[in-house]
Amino acid sequence: MSLKHALMGFLNYGDMTGYDLKQCFDQSIQHFWNANLSQIYPALSQLEEDGLLTMKVEYQEDRPNRKVYKITDAGREELKRWLREPMDLSPIRLAFLIKVFFGSSLGKEEILAQLHDNMKLHQERLATYMGPVKEVLQQNIETTGLEREGLYWGLTLEAGIKTERAWIEWLEEAIKKIEARD
Amino acid sequence: MSLKHALMGFLNYGDMTGYDLKQCFDQSIQHFWNANLSQIYPALSQLEEDGLLTMKVEYQEDRPNRKVYKITDAGREELKRWLREPMDLSPIRLAFLIKVFFGSSLGKEEILAQLHDNMKLHQERLATYMGPVKEVLQQNIETTGLEREGLYWGLTLEAGIKTERAWIEWLEEAIKKIEARD
DNA sequence: TAGGTCATGTAATAGGTTACATGATTGC
DNA sequence: GCAATCATGTAACCTATTACATGACCTA
Secondary structure (H helix, E strand, O other): OHHHHHHHHHHOOOOEOHHHHHHHHHHHHOOOOOOOHHHHHHHHHHHHHOOOEEEEEEOOOOOOOEEEEEEOHHHHHHHHHHHHOOOOOOOOOOHHHHHHHOHHHOOHHHHHHHHHHHHHHHHHHHHHHHHHHHHHHHHHHHHHOOHHHHHHHHHHHHHHHHHHHHHHHHHHHHHHHHHHHO | OHHHHHHHHHHOOOOEOHHHHHHHHHHHHOOOOOOOHHHHHHHHHHHHHOOOEEEEEEOOOOOOOEEEEEEOHHHHHHHHHHHHOOOOOOOOOOHHHHHHHOHHHOOHHHHHHHHHHHHHHHHHHHHHHHHHHHHHHHHHHHHHOOHHHHHHHHHHHHHHHHHHHHHHHHHHHHHHHHHHHO
16 A cells, blocks of 8 residues: 555654654645545554554643654565555546546537636646745755755656646647637 | 446447446546446446436347446436536546655665656557557547547547656656756 | 356455544634 | 644545456357
8 A cells, every 4th residue: 555655654754643644745745645644543553563663652741642653674674665666557537537528518618618627726736836835845855954855855746747737738729629629 | 426427428429238338438538537347337226226327128148138228318417517517636646656755765776767667657558549549539430420529539538648748758857867866 | 178258246355535523722 | 712733543435446256159
């Protein structure tokens, strides 16, 4: 499961709680992966059972106790094994393209409205990638001093930017074609 | 559920069995959506229960009986309602980018190997889109004579081609950056 | 004779989302 | 007074994948 390896990846940077890890997800990889706390907590328990993590409870008075997880040598080995392992392409499942495929069931203007809506969403996403997401990334590099790591973090953001631009280009062309031919 | 609406979309072209629909999926939309027979059959039963489809059994002697489904007026209405309905962007979940993000846990050459592997897969996928997938699409337009529909079918393929090209470009740039900076 | 096509399904498993549950502190 | 932050989880539900089950006919 990729989720477990992502958790180990972050714990390889330092010890953390499930709550902290959720914030890592939201800050660093939300542009290509998301996870809920209700998924993270059981995943951490299982990783501990499997000996890939250890856990220590930090007692707190005015706040709930923290369960701080640490990656083990076995965990580091498993992470590396997974990173090296060959991998298939992720299956594609784009409900929006179902709408486009059956677009002819609707009138021209109605389909164009859908494409314009979708364009707006992609433009907004692109804007957050090039704005706040990029800024948070660069701040993370500065505060942690992890420059080598930062190269790879940046590559994932560039992938997001490149694919968003491709979607916007496709939408522009699709709108023109429909206006001309339908 | 998108699956149900895709099934209704195809049944809007003509009456079919679950088995036929699976072939429609594989022939026409496999570049952005996939479905198993074990998903299709229960989905069809439910759509029938909901009054969006009707079913007639065609008895056959030497082959298993066929359950032929037909879309109802209510089904057509529901399809159009869904097509018009505003829609969020699909969540992105790219396990490969988790590997890139934590790439620094590996040596430079090992990450480069992953990127080259991934490049090969994307190039192969692009080749099938521009070759057999495009040919099947054009043949479908010719044999059915559905030219207006064909415009929209083609747009979905162009989306696939555009995004595959974006991935390949990104991989080329990523490989260069890693070779230069890591 | 082994695998592919036609044709239907069920059951088990995995992965993810949403809702529910608790409870103190801090800021608007 | 109300929402957000910190911090943990469980349970129900939805969707998709994989394995299992049947069975005849046709082709290599």
